[in-house]
Amino acid sequence: MFSLISSFQMQFMLLFSRQGKLRLQKWYVPLSDKEKKKITRELVQTVLARKPKMCSFLEWRDLKIVYKRYASLYFCCAIEDQDNELITLEIIHRYVELLDKYFGSVCELDIIFNFEKAYFILDEFLLGGEAQETSKKNVLKAIEQADLLQESVSTAPFCDIFTNI
Amino acid sequence: MHHTAMSPSVPLQEMIRAIRSARTQCEERGVIQRECAAIRAQFRQSDNGGRSHNLAKLLYVHMLGYPAHFGQMECVRMIASPRYSEKRVGYLGAMMLLDEKQDASLLITNSIKNDLSHSNQYVQSLALCTLACMGSAEMCRDLAPEIDRLLRASNSYIKKKAALCAVHIVRKVHDLGELFTPAARSLLAEKNHGVLHGAVVLITELCERNQETLERFRKTVPDLVQIMKGLVISGYSPEHDVAGISDPFLQVRILRLLRILGRNNEGASDAMNDLLAQVATNTDSTKTVGNAVLYETVLTVLHIKSESGLRVLAVNILGRFLLNNDRNIRYIAMISLQKIVGTDHNAVQRHRGTIVDCLKDQDASVKRRALDLSLALVSASNVRSMMKELLLFLSSCPPELRAQAASGIFNAAERYAPSQRWHIDTILHVLTTAGGDVRDETVPNLIQLITNASELHCYTVHKLYRALLTDISQQSLVQVACWCIGEYGDLLLRGECQETEPVQVTEDDVLDALETVLQSHMSSPATRGFALTATMKLRTPLSLTANTDRIQSIVSIYGSCIDVELQQRAVEYNALFRKYDHMRAAVLERMPVIEKNSPGHTNGESTGEPIKDIQTLKVKQGEPLLPQQPANQVLTLTQMHVV
Numbered sequence: 001m002f003s004l005i006s007s008f009q010m011q012f013m014l015l016f017s018r019q020g021k022l023r024l025q026k027w028y029v030p031l032s033d034k035e036k037k038k039i040t041r042e043l044v045q046t047v048l049a050r051k052p053k054m055c056s057f058l059e060w061r062d063l064k065i066v067y068k069r070y071a072s073l074y075f076c077c078a079i080e081d082q083d084n085e086l087i088t089l090e091i092i093h094r095y096v097e098l099l100d101k102y103f104g105s106v107c108e109l110d111i112i113f114n115f116e117k118a119y120f121i122l123d124e125f126l127l128g129g130e131a132q133e134t135s136k137k138n139v140l141k142a143i144e145q146a147d148l149l150q151e152s153v154s155t156a157p158f159c160d161i162f163t164n165i
Numbered sequence: 166m167h168h169t170a171m172s173p174s175v176p177l178q179e180m181i182r183a184i185r186s187a188r189t190q191c192e193e194r195g196v197i198q199r200e201c202a203a204i205r206a207q208f209r210q211s212d213n214g215g216r217s218h219n220l221a222k223l224l225y226v227h228m229l230g231y232p233a234h235f236g237q238m239e240c241v242r243m244i245a246s247p248r249y250s251e252k253r254v255g256y257l258g259a260m261m262l263l264d265e266k267q268d269a270s271l272l273i274t275n276s277i278k279n280d281l282s283h284s285n286q287y288v289q290s291l292a293l294c295t296l297a298c299m300g301s302a303e304m305c306r307d308l309a310p311e312i313d314r315l316l317r318a319s320n321s322y323i324k325k326k327a328a329l330c331a332v333h334i335v336r337k338v339h340d341l342g343e344l345f346t347p348a349a350r351s352l353l354a355e356k357n358h359g360v361l362h363g364a365v366v367l368i369t370e371l372c373e374r375n376q377e378t379l380e381r382f383r384k385t386v387p388d389l390v391q392i393m394k395g396l397v398i399s400g401y402s403p404e405h406d407v408a409g410i411s412d413p414f415l416q417v418r419i420l421r422l423l424r425i426l427g428r429n430n431e432g433a434s435d436a437m438n439d440l441l442a443q444v445a446t447n448t449d450s451t452k453t454v455g456n457a458v459l460y461e462t463v464l465t466v467l468h469i470k471s472e473s474g475l476r477v478l479a480v481n482i483l484g485r486f487l488l489n490n491d492r493n494i495r496y497i498a499m500i501s502l503q504k505i506v507g508t509d510h511n512a513v514q515r516h517r518g519t520i521v522d523c524l525k526d527q528d529a530s531v532k533r534r535a536l537d538l539s540l541a542l543v544s545a546s547n548v549r550s551m552m553k554e555l556l557l558f559l560s561s562c563p564p565e566l567r568a569q570a571a572s573g574i575f576n577a578a579e580r581y582a583p584s585q586r587w588h589i590d591t592i593l594h595v596l597t598t599a600g601g602d603v604r605d606e607t608v609p610n611l612i613q614l615i616t617n618a619s620e621l622h623c624y625t626v627h628k629l630y631r632a633l634l635t636d637i638s639q640q641s642l643v644q645v646a647c648w649c650i651g652e653y654g655d656l657l658l659r660g661e662c663q664e665t666e667p668v669q670v671t672e673d674d675v676l677d678a679l680e681t682v683l684q685s686h687m688s689s690p691a692t693r694g695f696a697l698t699a700t701m702k703l704r705t706p707l708s709l710t711a712n713t714d715r716i717q718s719i720v721s722i723y724g725s726c727i728d729v730e731l732q733q734r735a736v737e738y739n740a741l742f743r744k745y746d747h748m749r750a751a752v753l754e755r756m757p758v759i760e761k762n763s764p765g766h767t768n769g770e771s772t773g774e775p776i777k778d779i780q781t782l783k784v785k786q787g788e789p790l791l792p793q794q795p796a797n798q799v800l801t802l803t804q805m806h807v808v
Binding site for chain 1: 177178181185221224225230250253254266285287294297298301322325326358362407412413417421454457460461492493497527528529530531
């Protein structure tokens with residue numbers, strides 16, 4: 001009988017600028033809009049108050065926060081008690097690499113003006129808060145194919161000529 | 166630019182530009198209001214080919230924090246559209262605007278069901294992603310059989326997503342774990358890394374929720390070991406390589422599953438022993454990614470029934486982490502060591518020096534961890550050197566850690582003091598450095614300690630008197646000093662003392678000191694109470710009439726003090742002077758030694774080992790023994806002052 005179920009889930013991921021402007025929010029747990037806003041406000045404030053020399057992990061409420069700044073954007077994940085902070089940093093890094101490959105030297109403006117694509121890429125990398133594909137190449141290939149499908153102007157909106165990965 | 170990257174949505178980008186060029190919040194609101202009105206109008210119109218652009222605009226507005234619930238139904242409609250572009254944005258919208266708590270989310274269940282069996286895998290993917298992100302318990306129950314089907318018969322692209330969808334379903338509806346168990350088992354034979362990863366995550370989830378399932382999956386330990394071996398010793402695989410580590414994400418998840426399967430089970434733990442040793446030894450620790458794998462390995466080793474050699478290996482990895490340049494790694498090491506300081510105490514002791522060095526780290530979280538760990542590592546054999554470091558830390562530590570540090574030092578001192586004099590010195594040092602951050606019980610506890618160290622009364626009162634002359638701002642220190650002066654005033658005036666340099670203290674000097682305390686604006690009412698009582702007690706040892714008159718006049722001044730407590734004392738003391746002088750000597754006699762019955766106390770005279778009770782307590786809890794205040798018999802202030 002388990003008295004304590006280990007918790008390994010990523011609860012949410014936030015991307016925000018140095019001025020605290022939200023650029024992406026992905027929630028993997030059900031929360032009301034009001035709660036999401038409150039959490040976002042508090043967390044953004046907490047992370048922005050951190051000094052550059054401090055470590056990338058902090059305890060916040062009953063969660064562990066893993067964050068890293070890439071240029072003007074903060075990438076911030078909330079993981080549960082038993083999860084591995086170091087591999088979460090790798091997850092963040094992998095996502096940044098994917099964005100970089102897709103947009104070509106990605107910067108904050110790319111994420112602002114193409115936010116829906118940032119989401120599409122994230123959703124091809126993580127599913128329900130877990131990594132679904134560990135090969136960078138495969139994630140990018142899938143996005144590419146999905147984009148082509150979207151662009152296609154043939155009369156049949158769903159082309160079956162695209163080979164499944 | 167990647168040449169097949171999707172062309173930008175012009176209407177969306179134009180709107181974004183317009184919003185960003187607003188110079189004030191008010192102007193922005195204006196732009197947004199106009200845009201939302203236009204979007205609303207567009208939603209009401211029939212299909213005009215621009216639906217996905219409109220919804221995307223609304224989602225952007227929503228991210229800025231503006232209300233967007235009028236778009237919920239549009240999401241539902243878009244999801245049902247035959248056009249992929251519309252489905253894609255529709256599902257995105259659903260994930261952003263709908264959550265399981267809203268009724269509208271139920272409306273998309275049917276669309277999801279249909280799309281799960283769509284002929285195009287990218288459409289299936291949208292449905293799977295959305296279900297795994299926001300599926301309610303009801304939706305999960307409804308669609309679970311469909312997911313199970315996909316787990317068994319589809320291509321890798323879909324299987325890997327179905328596995329994680331199943332994870333979400335099991336988290337929402339625990340009983341459905343039974344449904345997925347058979348399929349999960351066969352997925353372990355897949356070669357595709359994505360599928361394997363999903364399978365391992367699913368199996369982990371299933372085992373955590375159901376003991377029987379866990380026992381069944383124990384049989385897969387050899388298979389998991391094989392897969393791991395393949396990853397660790399295989400040749401370079403460019404597709405999954407991260408800085409020389411082959412698929413670290415998969416490695417970490419397998420290690421985690423092994424942890425769960427090996428917990429409390431010798432057989433399973435034995436079967437994975439060699440592999441863990443191999444991973445621990447061969448993984449490149451020069452990059453973060455290698456350390457991520459090593460960290461997971463350490464966690465697994467420490468949680469299963471591993472051989473002692475393997476445990477030592479694991480703790481040594483943590484010890485190396487402590488020396489890593491990367492602050493993150495040091496922090497992780499500290500957290501892990503904290504968790505095992507109870508169970509693997511000796512192994513952690515070997516790294517005590519490094520841990521103590523981390524007290525000087527720049528990062529407050531690292532400092533805090535180092536403090537907890539250092540306190541847990543204090544023992545009879547290292548108490549003197551450890552205390553030096555801890556007192557040094559106390560003098561420069563961040564304010565938010567002072568109370569914890571002071572309290573921890575007191576407890577360690579109580580438990581392992583090599584001598585009474587050392588104990589008293591240590592407490593005085595803390596009071597001088599951080600007197601404002603100690604708990605209220607410190608004063609009576611210290612007084613109790615002092616009364617019990619009868620050979621040191623002279624030493625103590627001299628030391629406290631000198632402290633009082635230097636600084637009267639630390640209330641706890643001043644209170645104890647006053648009490649001692651009142652109690653041992655005769656020893657103070659005598660001048661000679663075995664343990665310290667002889668110093669001439671006149672009766673005037675002593676009264677001056679007490680009066681300074683009484684009159685200072687820094688003294689709290691409680692402190693003044695101590696000073697007044699001490700003044701009164703000095704009546705007995707003081708011989709010069711000039712001084713006894715002085716005492717009487719001090720006391721009578723406070724007879725009209727605003728503070729009721731002080732006033733009462735003063736009036737009663739005055740009565741002792743006038744009507745009850747014959748009783749005065751007996752009433753102001755030296756206090757008897759205060760009884761001590763604190764558990765775990767050792768005084769230098771004993772063997773220096775912590776008593777057995779505490780040791781057993783450590784092992785039972787399996788956690789670092791956080792310093793607790795001992796249950797001393799404490800006399801309250803009112804009990805101690807003479808009425």
